[in-house]
Amino acid sequence: MKLTFVAFLFIAVFILVVDALAFLVWKREVEKPMDKTTKWLGTFLFFIVPVFEIVSYYYLTQSIRDASSPEFYIWFMMANAICLFIYLPKAFFLFYYGLFMVVSAITQLWKNKKYSKEQTTIRYPRISRKKFLSQVGIIFATAPFISLIFGMHKGRFNFFTRHQRLSFPNLPSAFDGFKIIHISDIHLGSFASNYHKLEGIVDIINDEHADAIFFTGDLVNNFQEETYGWEKVFTQLKARYGKFSILGNHDYGDYTDWNTPEEKQRNFQGIVDAHKKFGFRLLRDHSVSIEKEGEEIALTGVENWGHDPFPRYGDLQKAMAGTDGFPFKILLSHDPDHWDAEVVDKTAYDLMLAGHTHGMQFGIDWKGFKWSPAKYKFKKWDGLYQNKNQFMYVNRGLGFLGMPARIGMPPEITVIQLSKGPVGTEPM
Structure with missing residues (x-):
């Protein structure tokens, strides 16, 4: 309130x-x-x-x-x-x-x-x-x-792809060239069941022939009804080693005063179930391994972790249990503020993927100059960030909320290719 x-x-x-x-x-x-x-x-x-x-x-x-x-x-x-x-x-x-x-x-x-x-x-x-x-x-x-x-x-449906190559000396050799699709903040309710508006991303993503697809939260605005009918779009997304997802601050139903706790729980469970219907493996303070040619990397997904007024449900210590033996680790966390608070210099995660900011759906990104009102709310709000040998990428999101427009901050599909070599980055 x-x-x-x-x-x-x-x-x-x-x-x-x-x-x-x-x-x-x-x-x-x-x-x-x-x-x-x-x-x-x-x-x-x-x-x-x-x-x-x-x-x-x-x-x-x-x-x-x-x-x-x-x-x-x-x-x-x-x-x-x-x-x-x-x-x-x-x-x-x-x-x-x-x-x-x-x-x-x-x-x-x-x-x-x-x-x-x-x-x-x-x-x-x-x-x-x-x-x-x-x-x-x-x-x-x-x-x-x-x-x-x-x-x-046009702007809110003008999906564009950003490519980034990241190099790590500790990346298992089998994962050299491993291609990740990173998407975030779909906010299905904002599309009002206009399924055709998102069907275009299917070809864009599948044409990349990704090894894995990672979705970093905010599937809906607030209600499970927003997910109805969308499985026909998202089940078409293909990745060799699977599709993985986490929850964002809008996925818990916290922005409505429900009549009973049971009503809120039913709504939440419907949103959770939608991830499975869409073909995604939902990670809730949990880690899994991705295996390729006998070698493995760890993938961790946390519940939403944010600063006030955003909810903080995530437990990173619980989520990362059992990952100590992996040579390379990826973290999915919806809010980029989590990076400075608990991740960088405090954990061994090589790459964190986040969303949440939308780039405020308004800004300028032209010839190296980048500005958005988001920079006054979030220390890290768009694109790639590096601290020594750790990286975080913040995706602008596919959907929209607040205003039915995107000006200068079009919806984004991120393609990240992992390479074995000295720590570094370059556009693809």
């Missing part, structure tokens, strides 16, 4: 600040030549729209724990989309307007200092202030609007 209220408070303040500033700009730049009726209508809209948005958000954030079906999350995401469509262009325009005013003030000061009153100034025809503001401002406001349209229509 505390987290949802904080989210509501943040959104409400954002809406009020943006609309208050937009109203002041409207009064200063637009209102004067209007007739009384138009002025009254404009003022009314500046009042009623934020009130409607804030009341709607209050209802949604306070009702989310009472939700009893997957459809609620669809409505919640659509509300987020509407808010972004209204307020993100406004925010961009206000940023531009503020920048314009600062530059105009500096330019005017410079002109006043450079030219004296006695100098003759040649005046050229120039565009009016209002016309310049409206034309350039529209461009600024249109950019996020178009980005949102693309992110909803």
Whole structure:
């Protein structure tokens, strides 16, 4: 409840600040030549729209724990989309307007200092202030609007593959060239039974001819009903040595206030059973061996382990029992924060695979420059991280939640090839 209220408070303040500033700009730049009726209508809209948005958000954030079906999350995401469509262009325009005013003030000061009153100034025809503001401002406001349209229509389904080769001196020779497919954060309920939207990943994954497929949690948003019918998609995924999975923070049903503990347990068991129906071996604080040509590596999967407000069910010590004799070890853990807390420099795991962050479904990844709001929440939020001879890879996820879009952070399928050799990494 505390987290949802904080989210509501943040959104409400954002809406009020943006609309208050937009109203002041409207009064200063637009209102004067209007007739009384138009002025009254404009003022009314500046009042009623934020009130409607804030009341709607209050209802949604306070009702989310009472939700009893997957459809609620669809409505919640659509509300987020509407808010972004209204307020993100406004925010961009206000940023531009503020920048314009600062530059105009500096330019005017410079002109006043450079030219004296006695100098003759040649005046050229120039565009009016209002016309310049409206034309350039529209461009600024249109950019996020178009980005949102693309992110909803194309970006959230624009699956892409990242390839990475990792070398380890202690990798058994039989596993030299062993190919792993890493996927995460599917959030089936967000696809609303549109099975065809994920069918495309089957060919992408199977064309890689993987030795193993690892899924690092968040199969659903909250409910077992989200898994219904999806076995026809996920049973098509093929890997020579098996498909393995773990649970994420959304897979426990913790984001709903259930009527009884038994009801919550039935929901949870349905989610657990779905992994088996999909052909995955679910690892819950448990380790298994993968054997190839008489040699073995260890694979450990832990229950969700996170910092507050995310649940902490995982017991790494329990999960890694019996792995001491293996020369090479892989850990599946949903939350990348687990890496710094309990894994790196504290265990002998050579590679950890995680997800959870989604790259916040928004960011920039261009020619070596990478940024997302996720970096302010998670120390390690996307891609490959190395500490001496230990590696962690954070996958952006296949699904979406919160907003029905991905902008600059497309859904990801990771292909990792293990190589025997000096510790190192290179793109494939």
